[in-house]
Amino acid sequence: MGEKRFVIGNWKSYKRFEEAKIWLDGFAGLYTPHDDVRVIIAPNFLCLEKTGEYLRSLDLKNVSLAAQDVSPFPKGPYTGAIAADLLKGTAEYVIVGHSERRRYFHETSQDVGNKVSETIDAGLTPIVCVDQPYAMSQLTSLNDIETDSVIIAYGPVESLNFRIPQTPEKIKEAAEFISQVHPKWPIVYGGALNPDIVDEYANIKGIAGLFVGSASLEAQSFHTILKAVCHTMNK
Template identity: 55%
Template sequence: DNRHEKTAVRYIVGNWKCHKSLDAGRNWIDAFAKHYQPHADLQVIVAPPMLFLAQLADYAKSLNLSGLSFGAQDVSSFPQGGYTGSVAAGMLKGIATYTIAGHSERRRYFHETSQDVTNKVSEAVDAGIKPIVCVDQPYAMSQLTALNDLDCEELIIAYSPVDAMSYREPQLPEKVAEVATFISQIYPNQPIIYGGAVTQDNAHLYKDITQLSGLFLGAASLDPDEFAAICKMMIS
């Protein structure tokens, strides 16, 4: 059963959303580096605003922080070409290792459909960028079908219920476990992470859910000390 091999690695993903300047981002990396304890079984992924992604990834690289990768918060559903304002997956090569796709805020404010997300994931996989695919409803088959036909072992599924994010109310661990079990029956080989009002105070509640491989943090990733504390808790 290769499920157990895959879940040995823990993932902590920090999505800064539309926050921080370039200087603030560098300060965050400096502060995080002071508290961060790399671990062979921990993969930390930070997704800053696209504008600063390359510079911050370079800056972090100069500090030699092992186990820390960078991701884009979104990617175009189109290839390179006449698509004004888009960032194609191929442009992320060498800058980002991962990209988030289908975040509920993208669905809500930018009217993205499940087909758009499918296209984004497909573009990312073709470019060698690992997708973190968001599912914001417990049994959203239309969202999960974005993953069918994809030959990508590196894909991460982020269960981030829209209510938990909108109302800052974390979903009960029992419910998260139930949904994670459901998803893992369909995609037994993909790591599943949970996001939705996770903080330093409640992160431990999700740590031991069998089918979960990690956490997807929004607000809690903006504070480098809190983020580092959650990373440490995940492997302690």
């Protein structure tokens, strides 16, 4: 068994369940599991539960769901919030602190820390997003989190804003920096990835996988990225 790798698809605010079902059918026809590669798909809350039910019916090995966000509070009188405990049985992972959440919804590092704690307490794995130039403060806010069950998703803001991926050399440097702060947590890279360039990004030292946005909306393009990561595991 090798080191675990992750390929994460973030569907953001797209896809009703009917579209998610078509995506999963297409992906299932292409997919060959790899023992050391975990595929994680993040639908929106509207179709998360039904997508989970359909995914279980397909019985795809090593494919799991993530929620795109979570409440910083437990179950209780918090109108509009989705507590981590409510996600159990549907999602295994939760995306926390995405740059879009920090930018458009004004989430603070304290908010993110609370969400991470709630996620871990519910027995789920947080995928914590960090970016430059704020990585240090975002990472140190997690210093009190005592668990190995965290994935760090590094996504530089300029790559997201201008849709130009950061160079592999810069990503390697960022991974080294993050590992100095939290050496036990795997790091994935996300930012303007697409199938045409994925070979350059599938095997960067210190990176345990890829976090895919727009390119995950089509099953074929997402599968191409997944194949590139699996290929590096077979070398």
